Amino acid sequence: MFDEVLHKITIVGGGAGGLELAVRLGQQLGKKKKALITLVDASPTHLWKPLLHQVAAGTLDSQADEREYFALARANHFEFRLGRMNGLDRRYKKIFLAPTLDENNEELLPTQSIAYDSLVLALGSQSNDFGTKGVREHCIMLDTLAAAERFHKKLVNCCLRAQSLAQVAGEGRFTVTIIGGGATGVELAAELHMTTKILSSYGLVNFHPEKDLKIVLVDAAPRLLQMLPERLAAAVAKELRSIAVEVHTNEKVVEVSKDGVMMASGKFIPSGIVVWAAGIKAADFLKDIDGLESNRINQLVLNAQLQTSRDPAIFAIGDCCACPQGEGLPAVPPRAQAAHQQASLLAKSLIRMLNGKELLTYRYTDHGSLLSLGNYSTVGSLMGALASGSIFIEGTIAKWMYWSLHKHHQVVVYGWFHTWLATWVASIDRVRNPRIKLH
Template identity: 75%
Template sequence: MINQDANVALQHIVIVGGGAGGLELAVRLGKKLGKTKKAIITLVDASPTHLWKPLLHQVAAGTMDSHADKRGYFALAHSHHFDFRFGRMDGLDRANKQLFLAPVLDEDGEEILPRSVLSYDSLVIALGSQTNDFGTPGAREHCIMLDTPVTAERFHHRLLSQCLRAQAQIRERGEGRFTVTIIGGGATGVELAAELHMTTKILSSYGLVNFHPEKELKIVIVDAAKRLLAMLPERVSTAAERELRSLDVQIYANEQVVEVSKEGVRMASGTFIPSGIVVWAAGIKAPDFLKELDGLETNRINQLVVTPTLQTSRDPAIFSIGDCSACAQGEGMPNVPPRAQSAHQQAELLARSLIRSVQGKSLLPFVYKDYGSLVSLGNYSTVGNLMGSLSSGSLFIEGTVAKIMYWSLHKHHQIVVNGWFHTWLTTWADLINRVKNPRIKLH
């Protein structure tokens, strides 16, 4: 596109992936470059709506209505001066600086949008991650992967169906408690277990007089590590495990899953857990097609290898942020962890860098700052540790203070995307809805 005033071609910055990092980057660049007509900003995503991924366990449990928290990309693009293209990237031509978008189909398989080509000057790949089942037999066929709002909703519907069966006292002869097995003792698995326990307790108070959570539902967590939340300090792990055991959540640590079947989960030790629903939440990887993306360098979990300036190692015109990027913190140190705070920090830095690039200035190096981690245990508790500038060393926190800080993480994302005023209004609306609506989604 030509800037008529300056009679020069505007740079076209394309961002693929509208997750926490990609959307925040699009909003920041839209305000600084799109609004002032200094560059064209285009966001591409395979979904027409955005939902903050750390909330998926709440959608699955029914403690959050995904439709209430979703934001449409077209509306966000209009408000923040960037363009939105609805489609899924499935190829790249680096030589001609073009990316390819697959046809968009409706639920019946009818084509809505044809295959298309999008040119760029700078490309940012922010596709996030998906569940890594490590090739475990039966995992793809018999597990629910909490990667998207669609799969989270599917889990919720299956859970509700089982609760209704219990209410109607439909039970096979010899059948015991209905078991939900969560494979993976990281933040997602731990948070889902606590949220599920809270959901079933609430359900029993909504007229399901024959449904008794303690008698009808069994929640199990299986993890290959020696303790839950293995990537976090041991004190955080101990506090989370103590809380879960008090809720009668059964924990199998240091156990490797070797097969998932329709009947349940089998572990290397020979232990078999009969399961009605199995959720896989053990490990992540970047989308598979990235490992064959026109010669870009990837690691063993398909992440794009990037330099300190977040440029891909083999193409300076292509950047990558968030879970799909392998960004080294320094020699001998692990890569930047795949967390929402990482994506946020990278989006903030890259926005500044790309603005500088448009101005003819050099890019900035990324330096990750670990502010700690928080794990929500529903209404029961929140545990975590604070680090960096928030405390000297590492500070363990739990209870009300931790819950407020966990809540503030989501609010910070909303402020970046929606602004202070809109976030203030929606926060009040949420509080009002909590009074007039059921505490959990019942459909």
């Protein structure tokens, strides 16, 4: 056990940013008994969130990429506490965790409280339904591993059902509608098309992807990938249409029912599965939590040192916070590269703070964007590579760079040797196992 007089740094949220921060601080402070580092998460395992669309499509077996927090904590000199944060007491410097229930809905862990001297909130984000009627009841939101696995199960069942039914020429047996033309929606659409083509080769001789499955992508904006460069968005839209993904832009969804999706224009899309990926917000309980300042989507408002605006002992990183970029500029975008940059800088800042030095100032650096369209293509733009503008890339180079993003995260968390070993094991599994998960 750690000495109780040590400075207590509590990190809530074990996503990309939170886990990377815990590992860095554990190695540099926890290992030397200079601070007590505690990571809190509602799940016992970590999975890199950008992979969830692959889990949903079945092209990634989550068990191959999941890592146990307890094992990571032991290897990296921090403590792990299982639980979901639901409260904060700034006066006594405590956070509260809701009771944890088991698969039978019985209490596994009671309500808990954890003390802190410095608190880092790295809770990520969740889907924002904007109050749209029927979304919570009839849509799947790919916020968690459980949701991605539930989607995959429904997809496989729909394919099996189509296999058993008589063919009706020219009619889709079922439709998957994806609401939201951002990175998640676009990557999921391409991955689904690839999955169903592979699935039809595993004995489903009566199942034809082009006839029995229709993939529809809907967005309220004038084009897909509104936050990304127009050239990249145009290349993605062209690729999606080439694989028969039906794209509807300038279409606002007003209601989702068990039968399908209704647009403000009056257009109705009959749908067997509906995925909502149209926006994000921070967790609802963060809204003005114990007097902290938050914005309209519940993100905590920060200063340039990543401290919350009303409490210098509380920091935040990643999607759950609104970090300033400068006068007249929007907040730092909710992207994985921002969370990684913030975790890296905050680790240095907290070490400086314990040594009596000033905190560092965070400045966001946009390295560009990459999107994977399954086996069909990978496209992206690299920022800052030229004196002005950006470089547009696609094909093999873009695929390699997209793959390297995940590997970089693994190196930070697991180290070079374990990442190298895991990569070889994954390569062997791809030869030994089916190309997609079939159950």
